Amino acid sequence: MPVDALFQIAEPGQAESKEACKGRAVGIDLGTTNSLVAVVKAGQPTCLRDASGALLPSVVNYAVDGSVAVGRRAREAAVSAPRDTIASVKRFMGRGPADAEATRKLTPYRFAESGGNDAVVRFLVAGGTRTVTPMEVSAEILRVLRVRAEAALGGELDGVVITVPAYFDDGQRQATRDAGRLAGMEVMRLLNEPTAAALAYGLDKRAAGTFAVFDLGGGTFDISILKLEGGVFEVKSTGGDSALGGDDFDRAVAAHLLRCMGLPEDAGGDARLARGVLDAARAAREELTQAEEATVTVELSPGKSWSGPLARAEVEALVRPVLERCAGPVKRALRDAGLEPAQLSGVILVGGATRMPIVRRFVADLFGREPLGDIDPDEVVALGAAIQADLLAGGGRDDVVLMDVVPLSLGLEMMGGVTEKLIYRNTTVPCGAVQTFTTYADNQTGFDLHVVQGEREMVADCRSLARFKLGGIPPMTAGMARLQVRFTVDADGILSVSAREERTGKEASIRVKPSYGLGDDEVERMIRDSFEHADDDLGARLLAVERVEADRILNATRAALAASADLLQPGEREAIEAGMAALDTARAGTDHLAVRAAVAALDEASKEFARRRMNVALGESVRGQALDTVEKKVTGK
Amino acid sequence: MAIQVTEKAIAAIQAAAAKRQTPPKGLRVGIRGGGCTGFSYLFEWSDAEARPEDRVLSFEDGRVNVFVDPKSFAFLDGSTLDFASTLMASGFRWLNPNVKSTCGCGESVQF
Numbered sequence: 001m002p003v004d005a006l007f008q009i010a011e012p013g014q015a016e017s018k019e020a021c022k023g024r025a026v027g028i029d030l031g032t033t034n035s036l037v038a039v040v041k042a043g044q045p046t047c048l049r050d051a052s053g054a055l056l057p058s059v060v061n062y063a064v065d066g067s068v069a070v071g072r073r074a075r076e077a078a079v080s081a082p083r084d085t086i087a088s089v090k091r092f093m094g095r096g097p098a099d100a101e102a103t104r105k106l107t108p109y110r111f112a113e114s115g116g117n118d119a120v121v122r123f124l125v126a127g128g129t130r131t132v133t134p135m136e137v138s139a140e141i142l143r144v145l146r147v148r149a150e151a152a153l154g155g156e157l158d159g160v161v162i163t164v165p166a167y168f169d170d171g172q173r174q175a176t177r178d179a180g181r182l183a184g185m186e187v188m189r190l191l192n193e194p195t196a197a198a199l200a201y202g203l204d205k206r207a208a209g210t211f212a213v214f215d216l217g218g219g220t221f222d223i224s225i226l227k228l229e230g231g232v233f234e235v236k237s238t239g240g241d242s243a244l245g246g247d248d249f250d251r252a253v254a255a256h257l258l259r260c261m262g263l264p265e266d267a268g269g270d271a272r273l274a275r276g277v278l279d280a281a282r283a284a285r286e287e288l289t290q291a292e293e294a295t296v297t298v299e300l301s302p303g304k305s306w307s308g309p310l311a312r313a314e315v316e317a318l319v320r321p322v323l324e325r326c327a328g329p330v331k332r333a334l335r336d337a338g339l340e341p342a343q344l345s346g347v348i349l350v351g352g353a354t355r356m357p358i359v360r361r362f363v364a365d366l367f368g369r370e371p372l373g374d375i376d377p378d379e380v381v382a383l384g385a386a387i388q389a390d391l392l393a394g395g396g397r398d399d400v401v402l403m404d405v406v407p408l409s410l411g412l413e414m415m416g417g418v419t420e421k422l423i424y425r426n427t428t429v430p431c432g433a434v435q436t437f438t439t440y441a442d443n444q445t446g447f448d449l450h451v452v453q454g455e456r457e458m459v460a461d462c463r464s465l466a467r468f469k470l471g472g473i474p475p476m477t478a479g480m481a482r483l484q485v486r487f488t489v490d491a492d493g494i495l496s497v498s499a500r501e502e503r504t505g506k507e508a509s510i511r512v513k514p515s516y517g518l519g520d521d522e523v524e525r526m527i528r529d530s531f532e533h534a535d536d537d538l539g540a541r542l543l544a545v546e547r548v549e550a551d552r553i554l555n556a557t558r559a560a561l562a563a564s565a566d567l568l569q570p571g572e573r574e575a576i577e578a579g580m581a582a583l584d585t586a587r588a589g590t591d592h593l594a595v596r597a598a599v600a601a602l603d604e605a606s607k608e609f610a611r612r613r614m615n616v617a618l619g620e621s622v623r624g625q626a627l628d629t630v631e632k633k634v635t636g637k
Numbered sequence: 638m639a640i641q642v643t644e645k646a647i648a649a650i651q652a653a654a655a656k657r658q659t660p661p662k663g664l665r666v667g668i669r670g671g672g673c674t675g676f677s678y679l680f681e682w683s684d685a686e687a688r689p690e691d692r693v694l695s696f697e698d699g700r701v702n703v704f705v706d707p708k709s710f711a712f713l714d715g716s717t718l719d720f721a722s723t724l725m726a727s728g729f730r731w732l733n734p735n736v737k738s739t740c741g742c743g744e745s746v747q748f
Contacts, residue, residue, distance in 0.1 A: 006723070006727060006729065007728050007729045007730065008680065008729075009650075009680045009682060010679075010680060010682070530708060531690055534708050534711035537711070538712065
């Protein structure tokens with residue numbers, strides 16, 4: 001009787017998720033214009049600030065002396081060193097040299113010559129002495145936020161959630177992930193910006209609904225339509241204008257101010273004056289969010305300044321034509337999602353420019369309802385990311401269920417067409433599993449790995465995901481090779497399978513997206529089938545396993561009979577062959593217990609023969625050797 | 638067939654549930670992958686109601702509920718859930734006739 005382990009009852013989730021609990025996890029909004037970091041403290045998400053506030057301008061300056069500045073200092077340097085100061089690096093994430101070429105006319109940056117099939121664009125900075133990738137530039141920004149967070153939390157970060165626009169493709173997402181890693185952070189998940197905003201408003205706690213997220217930032221406008229179902233947000237459609245934002249408002253106001261000063265719209269080519277007027281325009285616009293009238297002061301030259309009044313109504317008239325450009329993308333996004341504005345459950349405002357009363361009125365008119373805007377629109381995305389990070393880190397908000405899980409179990413095909421599951425259905429991602437396998441036949445020099453998905457016990461009833469081979473293994477006796485197979489599902493649901501033969505170090509791996517081409521109905525059907533066929537499947541599995549064992553023993557016996565016929569006693573061959581025939585018959589049947597019994601019977605019938613073979617083999621290895629040598633060999637002394 | 642739960646096990650579940658902060662909706666038992674020999678047993682509280690497909694074993698006028706998913710049920714059918722106290726430790730154990738072998742630690746099983 002084998003020992004029975006005694007089990008204790010575990011808390012929900014602990015038994016299935018062996019991921020270590022994480023303590024310090026933050027959310028980062030890596031924006032085109034500004035970036036922020038937030039953390040959940042005592043159940044409340046808060047943005048972490050430095051002396052100048054929560055917003056860190058997403059600007060990086062690489063000086064000729066090799067120093068790197070990030071944030072406000074870098075933005076100031078932009079005036080004197082525009083080519084060495086990368087602003088809005090986000091536009092270049094995951095982009096190739098050809099894409100950069102297209103924007104060459106629009107940006108002051110210099111790009112390094114791409115070395116043939118170079119996949120990423122490289123900026124030439126620090127006076128042309130250094131090349132950096134967009135990932136490296138983003139990593140500089142992330143590093144500053146990391147330092148800020150670690151100072152505030154008093155220790156190393158365990159993980160981060162970084163937000164990305166909903167329309168980012170795989171390459172852009174991977175680039176963002178790489179930037180996080182370069183900055184020395186563990187990116188637990190990338191979260192869509194509109195989803196983060198919805199989380200910050202706690203919309204995930206609603207039963208269901210459709211939401212529009214209106215994100216008017218400094219330099220970009222994004223509109224996303226989200227559908228909430230069962231605590232999970234799905235992006236239905238996206239739209240926007242990558243060259244429309246608060247900066248355009250500032251430019252419109254600045255042009256007006258210059259006209260008032262009697263100067264041409266390009267400030268007569270005076271870059272410093274142009275910058276000064278733009279800053280004044282921004283300050284006035286921000287002031288007029290609250291006040292009805294403001295006084296604008298611009299320094300024309302040292303000791304000489306211009307001053308004049310500006311009313312909110314004037315600014316609104318200037319901004320209006322720019323704002324109107326948002327209407328087109330909004331209508332298109334609604335149409336793509338197949339929705340009328342009245343069908344939406346809510347509209348969320350994101351981005352600093354949405355603070356302006358005129359923007360709020362415009363959105364209210366466009367959607368026919370008052371938008372949600374009581375959370376600071378600059379911070380809302382970072383706050384949502386922090387909530388998600390806290391959740392992933394096991395922050396214990398048991399009122400929110402927003403977890404991605406493996407929809408169907410993932411496993412490997414074993415001998416006999418049996419499925420061996422490595423990762424079970426409903427395991428929360430990211431997750432992983434390792435299992436060691438061995439060779440079935442003597443001198444097997446490779447493994448065919450067949451990755452399958454599904455709940456059924458037999459491979460034939462599961463979905464095939466991928467096949468790959470691990471070859472080049474030297475011939476060994478069956479069972480001697482040790483193949484370690486590792487399954488990892490990352491937060492984005494990508495499955496990586498790697499196999500390594502431990503004796504030889506041979507490796508092979510593959511990556512697949514298990515959810516590819518798999519609809520909800522399909523998942524539902526596969527799960528239902530597994531319940532309906534649970535009994536049959538168990539039987540089929542047991543039978544398949546016994547058949548594999550039967551084949552193994554039949555082959556071994558056949559080989560032994562051929563090799564050592566001289567060792568057979570009279571009548572023994574007949575007995576063994578009768579056992580083999582009986583096993584063959586049982587094997588063809590469907591009763592796994594009969595197969596098991598026949599295996600045992602054949603084992604019994606051939607036991608003496610096997611023992612004699614063993615003695616002979618042993619005798620051969622020690623023949624002609626002195627007794628003490630043999631003793632040494634056997635005892636290993 | 639069915640799954641049996643011994644009186645000792647029922648009493649132990651009830652006692653453990655009483656000690657918990659949140660009264661559990663039930664005890665989820667089942668079979669999961671992992672462990673050194675292929676499968677391992679699952680014992681955890683469920684704060685959610687039983688899923689529609691679950692088999693629910695109810696005792697003590699519904700005060701003690703044990704949830705088993707249908708897949709695990711196929712493997713556990715015919716077994717008895719018992720609670721044992723030894724000199725060394727006490728805990729739950731499965732008396733499972735379907736088990737082909739257990740590993741040294743007894744925490745994982747093969748069918």
